[in-house]
Amino acid sequence: MRRRVARLGWMTMVLAAGCFGGFGGCEDDPPVPDCHRPHTGASLDGEWRIEGNGKRSGCRDRRLVGDLRIETTLPLAIDARAEPASGPATGPEPRNEPDAFVQRIRRADFALGGEELPSGVRFEGTVHGSCVELVIEEDLPRGDLLRYELSGHIGSGGRVTGSFTGRGPESCITNGSFTATVR
């Protein structure tokens, strides 16, 4: 009994050292988007508007640094195409095989893309269950590029919320949170 208590004490000390020693294992990591939520990629077919807030840093031109607001200036026509699901099925655990069959159809993975986007703009995305990963790029003058990688989950009313990281213009790095509304 005493040995077990001592072992527990050692484990606690090691864990505490890991937390406070800079290993980062116990920091407040952002919550992982829940891919098992009810809404799926089928609701993401339509016109997208995206807005968000964050920070821009690391720019050579310090006038580009600071609080950041991102927004689409016009609605983006995005297609959501069902794709064969990969990995474990999302959603509630099916009770029988027919339910599982229906669920695999309902909760298919989706690929997001735009056929009629403005020139110089690229939009790619994947949806796994209710989790969404997006990459958006826009060409800038003089060969520069704006690139955003967005990660979020689908909520009710055709809304996607999550966080983003990005690069550009020049050496800038961006991060923040976003909300996309699909109609």
Add this chain to the structure above:
Amino acid sequence: MLRQLGFRALLRGVAVAAAVACSVPAAASAQDAGAGARGDRLALELGLSVIIPLEGYADRQPGIGVEAGLWVEIERLLLMPTLALRQSISGRDETYTHVALDFMLGYLVTDAENALFLGGGLGPHALYERVYVERSVGTVFRSTSSDVIEDFIGGASLFARAGVAFWRTSTVTLIVSADYAVTFANFQERSSEQAVRINVALAVGG
């Protein structure tokens, strides 16, 4: 002994030559200019200025300044050391405060009662600037950053000045002048700031 005598004679000769050189033109110019001429002068100078930035100065915000210094006339030579405090007045987020120690060397073009003068100067300065910046990038996926940039730096400034001194023979002389000033400071975006300054000052005493 002879060497000592020779040295004294040389000194006496130089002194006489200097006295003649100084007194003859002064007397001549006094006769030429009549009532306008006056002797050397050391006066207190107090002034106000309006700053019209051409580049920098917290993104070209107009400002005002006060300055105090000396107005020194030696023949037609002017010396004007001043300490100036300049401040933006636009009331926007962009502001600056400029403290400068300027040393001006000038020349009175005429010896008249109201005399044009030309000059230039330099001196050290300290400059504080606060600029609100907002920058948008992208046309479809637009990102707009906003921030406040603050700088407090030192450097040197150069200026050229042209002006008129009114009522030079009075105890109080009015001095109206305009400067073109280049202020050197190591900002990240630029190495200098430029402005035109309109100055009104009084030289009192002397």
